[in-house]
Amino acid sequence: MGPEYQLAQFSYLENRDCFQYEKPYQILSYLGDNQSKTNLAWERPDKEKVMNIRGRESDFRLDKHGFCFRTAPTTFTDWDVARQVETYHIPEVKQLIKEIVEGVDEIEIFDWRRRSTTWRAPVNQAVDMNNPTHALVPAQQVHLDQSPYATVKRVRMLMGSRADQLLRGRVRVINLWRPLNHVKNWPLALGDGRTMGFSDLMAVDLVRKDYVGETMYQKYRPGFRWYYLHHQTPDEICLFKNFDSKQDVESTTPSPNLMPRVSLQTGRAWSLGL
Numbered sequence: 001m002g003p004e005y006q007l008a009q010f011s012y013l014e015n016r017d018c019f020q021y022e023k024p025y026q027i028l029s030y031l032g033d034n035q036s037k038t039n040l041a042w043e044r045p046d047k048e049k050v051m052n053i054r055g056r057e058s059d060f061r062l063d064k065h066g067f068c069f070r071t072a073p074t075t076f077t078d079w080d081v082a083r084q085v086e087t088y089h090i091p092e093v094k095q096l097i098k099e100i101v102e103g104v105d106e107i108e109i110f111d112w113r114r115r116s117t118t119w120r121a122p123v124n125q126a127v128d129m130n131n132p133t134h135a136l137v138p139a140q141q142v143h144l145d146q147s148p149y150a151t152v153k154r155v156r157m158l159m160g161s162r163a164d165q166l167l168r169g170r171v172r173v174i175n176l177w178r179p180l181n182h183v184k185n186w187p188l189a190l191g192d193g194r195t196m197g198f199s200d201l202m203a204v205d206l207v208r209k210d211y212v213g214e215t216m217y218q219k220y221r222p223g224f225r226w227y228y229l230h231h232q233t234p235d236e237i238c239l240f241k242n243f244d245s246k247q248d249v250e251s252t253t254p255s256p257n258l259m260p261r262v263s264l265q266t267g268r269a270w271s272l273g274l
Contacts, residue, residue: 066193
């Protein structure tokens with residue numbers, strides 16, 4: 001079962017004076033050593049309780065808390081080959097989302113990425129952001145991957161002439177997170193969407209060489225509720241929402257990582273329904 005809770009110190013976006021006239025941004029492409037890559041700053045308040053939900057996983061629901069856990073074993077093991085992941089595992093992920101998420105007519109996976117606390121790019125080679133098997137370190141700031149603006153922008157970019165019709169229905173952006181080994185450190189921490197309002201978030205431009213996205217970083221205030229699953233196994237998946245166009249449900253659950261683990265974030269999946 002593990003401990004009742006752990007104490008963790010999270011990084012929250014500092015609400016700087018410059019944001020009154022300059023939008024928060026992060027530049028993810030290399031511009032040269034003397035170029036500013038971000039205007040963000042972080043604050044780390046006192047440690048917060050992160051409650052262990054082991055043994056009561058079924059109490060947490062996607063449309064109430066913003067996240068849920070399910071047992072979903074996989075026989076797939078070829079995580080280092082992108083083509084294999086996309087040919088064999090991505091269809092499996094789409095089927096899982098269809099079975100777990102209610103009211104889904106169509107699912108579109110638009111991004112996936114390995115994350116690891118120990119993986120490093122080969123010597124003299126930078127991490128290739130276009131190669132999802134090149135792992136990124138787990139995010140350590142409280143955030144949502146997609147803002148409402150970014151969601152609409154991606155729907156229009158990827159769905160073309162069908163975008164207007166799809167946006168008239170219910171659109172959800174859902175991440176599916178599967179550890180590739182037993183999680184003994186850096187577990188995924190998940191915020192209860194009922195305790196976190198939209199006013200607590202700030203939109204931040206993520207600037208790449210060929211695309212400008214927008215993420216949401218969390219500002220701190222007392223009263224957030226945090227959860228994690230102790231010693232999560234590769235057979236246990238987590239689904240959490242970044243966006244939901246339906247207004248009467250908890251649409252989002254911000255997440256940093258608590259505390260080597262390797263995971264596959266088959267996230268940023270459209271869940272489209274009428």
